[in-house]
Amino acid sequence: MIYETVIGLEVHLQLNTKTKAFCGCSTDFGKPPNSNVCPVCLGFPGSLPVYNRQALNSAIKLALAFNCRIQEHTKFDRKNYFYPDLPKNYQISQYDLPLSRNGYLDIFTNGSPKRIGITRIHLEEDAGKLIHEDAVSLVDFNRTGIPLMEIVSEPDLSHPQEAFDYLTNLKNIIEYLDISDCDMEKGSLRCDANISLRPAGVKELGVKTELKNMNSFKGVKDALTFEVERQTKILEAKETMVQETRLWDVEQGITVTMRTKEGAKDYRYFPDPDLTVFVIGKELIEPVKATLPELPYDKMQRLMKTYALTEYDAKILVASKKDAEFAEVCMQEYPGKDKKEIANWLIGPLMAEANLRKEQLHTLKLDRKELINLIGFVQRQEISHLSAKTVLTQMLDTGKSAQALIKEGNLEQISNTDALAQVIETVINENAKSVGDFKAGKVNALMYLVGQVMKKSSGKANPKVVGDLIKQRLS
Amino acid sequence: MAIDKETIKHVAHLARIDLQPNELDKLSANLQDILGFIDKLSSLDVEKVSPTSHILPISNVLREDEPRTSLTPEKALENAPSKKGSFFSVPKVIE
Incomplete structure (x- = not known):
């Protein structure tokens, strides 16, 4: 059976603001551990977050560049879960009222244009960094609270190469906007993928896999290519696909199941009472629109x-x-x-x-x-x-x-026929075989002879004149 | 909404609270009462009231993107139950 591949991508983008999303701590990369931290980003009781104006401007810029509808009312929500890289035990994110929805990105893929839908672009904050040792995990909160954008595409991508082209185009646009470093190695751009297969012509989506842990665009493409093969095999053997998250193992070039506790995902989103709502009107959008470069x-x-x-x-x-x-x-x-x-x-x-x-x-x-x-x-x-x-x-x-x-360099081209005639004579004498080939009608032989004359004249002969002269001489 | 033991266990786990078996019954009943009390709100007609996500009539509170002094690592780690160098140290987690 012929299967159709359905891919959607989620990109997380660190904005290149000077300070974090909700506090004045610096976002400088590579600083000593826990030196860019304060009561707000460490989640101390009584501290109050206030959103970064520059981050909001960058976010609006991004939403406009991706042709999204910016929502008039938007708010921050708390996404609750426990993990040591998250000091507040919730991530400030957006749930039901994201900054923007319903955009698109026109890309060139496989020689023709294609429009990829953007489901939503919303604001959130980054988590800290964990370093795993033998017995303990070490936590550095410098990255905690750096402003992130999440860009969710529609499942409009139908080939791993298309996903790659989408990412290249996306990165290109973001570089034009100058709102992020887009450096996957530094983690300022991260990408997760959803992929499922369905029999060609069928409308309903198949069971999907979520892919994580890719740290380059090529990694995304390779992981997707592997998944297409894996899922095809499962479907052809009439086995049941399990919805799961899989991690890309770049060393082995395979994806492996990420074991998670069942029912662990219950984020209990609710509006963050520490942050006010936002009304995004013309007075916020128009000044940003005016700074949009040609994309x-x-x-x-x-x-x-x-x-x-x-x-x-x-x-x-x-x-x-x-x-x-x-x-x-x-x-x-x-x-x-x-x-x-x-x-x-x-x-x-x-x-x-x-x-x-x-x-x-x-x-x-x-x-x-x-x-x-x-x-x-x-x-x-x-x-x-x-x-x-x-x-x-x-x-x-x-x-x-x-x-x-x-x-x-004495490089003036020699177009003077007399000066060239002598060199041509020598070349003809030295390359009897090519001369024969040319006479037998092989065009490539002429190219070769011209090449020899060029060589002898240290590249100074006019190749067009030389060609004409050789043709004359041998006709 | 009926609050059974499984729900209580689930909520307790999400909040990382360890409950004893005898506490499960007691809390099931308590939570049932609380939710029943809150449920009285659904008798109100809110057809013409728009949802509120913030109680104060203010919006668009923003700060300028200007760096401020952060804590020193020593200060930041002062209350840490466990640390190593200038890292917070926690029981090993790999998900």
């Missing part, structure tokens, strides 16, 4: 339209907001009509140099005017594309101008 999906479509870029190129550029901004200025300043000429340089050689130097496009020490000059030399066929790449590397290394480096 990656919109930017991508605009770049494609304005500069005639392909979807592939535009997608690469918008992966980083600052790189996209840098690229756009380059394209605006580029005098040529076909902006693809400079876009190819940005996405190709320059991106490669940036990766090599562990930098980004916009952080490279490169004068945009010099890059444009360099491309000009290539366009006028004064240097070869190959030489230009070398010059680009040297420009980044030395900060010298394109013109100076071309002169220094």
Whole structure:
């Protein structure tokens, strides 16, 4: 039987506010244990929480970016449970009146756009960190009370790769909004997944598994891929699926049952009497709306339209907001009509140099005017594309101008037929086999011969002229 | 709502209270009375009253995102029943 995969994701996001959600303790990462704590986040009796204005603004920003309906009335609730990382014995969260609902996220997956529904985005607080030793567990409450957002998607994802693309898009947007570090290693972005299978065409959802403990986007994809296989086997063997929580074991590449006490989940949510209700009106939403940047999906479509870029190129550029901004200025300043000429340089050689130097496009020490000059030399066929790449590397290394480096390296392209004829003669004499192949109609042989001439001329020959000359000579 | 022993046990567990067998019966009856008393409220007509989640007529109380001095780890751990270095120490838990 053919099964359909149904996936929903829950993302927890730490906001990058300076202070915690309900108190003025710093959110700095990596501070000595229990140094960013106070009576409020330690849950001492008589202390009163007050919510962080910046956190609320970031939350509204996020809700708007995910096209959610922001609820006019919202409140905080207590989610009650006992665990040593939770000093108050309840987590401040939101239950029946979350900040926002009914949004969506447009993603590009498998080459086409898809709209993924967002069920809700709500506010809550983080718990502390536990370190397990042989006999005891040690608790550090520095993370306790850091503002979190929970983003719950609809079960609209139908493939592990789609889940991966959703997360990449989500992270990209959040980086544009500048409201979180989005660092999965530091735990500022965490993701749990729900997955079930159902026979293709059937409407009712199958029995689901909740997956936890994935610490990278790839981990999420791998865990889901494993689950699809596991659940398929169970269904094909006509066995019964058990609804359960499973943990991803990255070492072994499998999911394992997380044993929980039965009936343990009884959170007894109720409104937190320590916190007032919130009325989110225009006066709170409009100022935030005004600060919303152009989001990656919109930017991508605009770049494609304005500069005639392909979807592939535009997608690469918008992966980083600052790189996209840098690229756009380059394209605006580029005098040529076909902006693809400079876009190819940005996405190709320059991106490669940036990766090599562990930098980004916009952080490279490169004068945009010099890059444009360099491309000009290539366009006028004064240097070869190959030489230009070398010059680009040297420009980044030395900060010298394109013109100076071309002169220094004696790299002016040789388009002069007389000067090339001699080199071509030598190459033809040395490569009788390729010459024969070419005469027998093999086009690749010509490429090879041109390559040899390029090599002998230290990359300075004009490959187009060389090709024409060889064809003439051998015809 | 009938309060049976199982319910009392469940609530006691959620509150981490250890109850003796003889206390179960007594508390079942007590809780039954309390809930019965509260149940009188359902005789009121609240059709036209909107739900209240906070008793004071105030809303949108916020603070600015400005750091304030935290406790020192020594101070924070002063009342801890058990500690190790500057960590709180608890019986080992792994869920």
